[in-house]
Amino acid sequence: MSGRHTKTCRVLHSAKLGGALAGVAVAGATAVSLIAAGPASSSQKVNAISAGALAAAPRAAAVQKEAAHPLAAIPLPGKGIADANKNSRTWLPTASDALKLAEAQVGVTEDSAGGGTKFQKWFVSSPWAERGVQRDGGSVSDYANANWCDMFVSWVGAQLGVKGMGADAFTRTHAEWFKDQGRWGDTPKPGAVVFYSWSGSKSIGDIDHVGMVIKDNHNGTIQTIEGNTDNAVKVRTRDVSSVVGYGYPEYGPDTA
Secondary structure (H helix, E strand, C coil): CCCHHHCCCCCCCCCCCCCCCCCCCCCCCCCEEEEECCCCCCCCCCEEEEEECCCCCCCHHCCCCCCCCCHCCCCCCCCCCHHHHHHCCCCCCCCCHHHHHHHCCCCECCCCCCCCCCCHHHHCCCHHHHHHHHHHCCCHHHHHCCCCCHHHHHHHHHHHHCCCCCCCCCHHHHHHHHHHHHCCCCCCCCEEEEEEECCCCCHHHHHHHEEEEEECCCCCCEEEEEEEEECEEEEEEEEHHHHEECCCEEEECCCC
16 A cells, blocks of 8 residues: 555646546537536536647447557656547547556656656646646646645546546546446446545545556455555555445447
8 A cells, every 4th residue: 555645636736626627528529528517515616618739539339450559659747639530530549548558657656756657748738737727826847746636537538538437636536536427336347537535435435546457366356556656657456345435437349
């Protein structure tokens, strides 16, 4: 268990930004909608805005046989799949795709100030950082050295254009977003976004940390890939007693 995350992954290092940015839901062919879904006592809901930063994943019916798979060409430090690839692709990102990209980041660490990762740099440059400032105050630069476990998960989804992944820097509000989308449950599916409370609470309001499920070990534990655990990206084995719930992105079918 990460010493850092025995505290929380909800609170920024430089600013205590409360409230609830829900993240993004990919909608339409050329834009992402940023949707606010506030905390349990939400009084700060904001209208959906078009971020225009990612293309939606194609409908399942559009998937064709043996399309070229551009995963290897993704610019890892960048903001996502190149427009030429996004607009012409005929594949749906799968859970295996997401886990492959996430596991490729194992060993990435933060600097002495708690920042410097590609995930934080991406988030600072994204529309969600600006929206977070509108919601919570502070400045965009506060995210540069903030706890980045959820930025890591959000980055993976953004790089692949995964529909229904959402994006946030706050674990609790990201979980609320999944619940509001009807994509929340208690089954540890590969590629699911897993939310933890180190106290063992099952309340979304007590969430401390987030990662992605690699597999269910079927012995009361799960194998996961997580960012900002001991200040790095690592593969972990976690007891399910610490799990609050799982968010389910809309992946394409794995054929392997």
